[in-house]
Amino acid sequence: MFENSILYYIFILIGAGIAIYANANEEQNLLVLIIGIVILMFGVFKLQATIPSKKEKESFVESEPIDEEE
Known part of the structure; x- marks a missing residue:
């Protein structure tokens, strides 16, 4: 995986340079x-695919215990 990401960074640099x-x-x-932009976008797309998505926090809301005397 690390080797592939280096390759994708190289694609991005080559595409941007072109x-x-x-x-x-x-x-x-x-x-x-156009060829330079295609190489650049290919590198960005493939690099983005190697980055894991961000974990979302649990959606429920914790609340304080309710006092029945209130």
């Missing part, structure tokens, strides 16, 4: 920009 490179030129290469 997207920035394609956008930095005077003549923007749309195909390279």
